[in-house]
Amino acid sequence: MHAFDVLGDPVRRRILELLAEGELRSGDIVAVIQREFGITQAGVSQHLKVLRDNGFATARVDGPRRIYAVDTRPMQDIDAWLERFRQFWEPKLSALDTEIARGRKQRRADD
Amino acid sequence: MHAFDVLGDPVRRRILELLAEGELRSGDIVAVIQREFGITQAGVSQHLKVLRDNGFATARVDGPRRIYAVDTRPMQDIDAWLERFRQFWEPKLSALDTEIARGRKQRRADD
């Protein structure tokens, strides 16, 4: 399964947004997702499994609980895929003058 | 439909990769996709419609042909969504020493 396939689901994207803010218990993730999407604990758990199996998240055991953390390695694949399109828009980062100048030149070429 | 939903399909991703290299006729896109994915002209055309309808591509008329071009505005939404995860990995751009140092500090905190 490709990284984009994983992110092609709104529940999984939302879970990753939550994890980007810090580690969470499975149960806490379930509570938020149930409220926002109205699906069951088992449904959320299945999404968590997809994330684990595809490298987007890790889970450590804490008694009967699982503590989930984001793993952003697959995000880098997404980021890399986007690279081919970045030439079409202005860099978002603060950059050296040469980078800024390069960005402006690209912009002019596209307009 | 969310931008990630659109990219959650391998055919559409491939079409966008092709368009990133430059404008293409519908028929040429169909030829490549038929060879790589084995689906019909109508199938490809439906994917092209999804891309048009969701702002990822534009089509201008040239006689009986349609010439497709990529529109990267929705990519920027993807890029923006990724922003929350970039703190977890090293910046790809050459950066000021402070940026590099900041990147390394983040990396250590995560390991």
Next chain:
DNA sequence: CTTTTTTATAAGTCTGAACTTATATAACTA
């Protein structure tokens, strides 16, 4: 020690997106 909590997984259900065939329409060609 029994009951409760936590959460992953199994097994079953269902629907919409990805596919097909068919075709309409516009443009081109001979």
Next chain:
DNA sequence: TAGTTATATAAGTTCAGACTTATAAAAAAG
């Protein structure tokens, strides 16, 4: 002008993935 090319859309089909209920197993609580 008739036949061909190009391509979008309509209508129908199908199956994979997102969902449910049920439950097993581990840990915690009383």
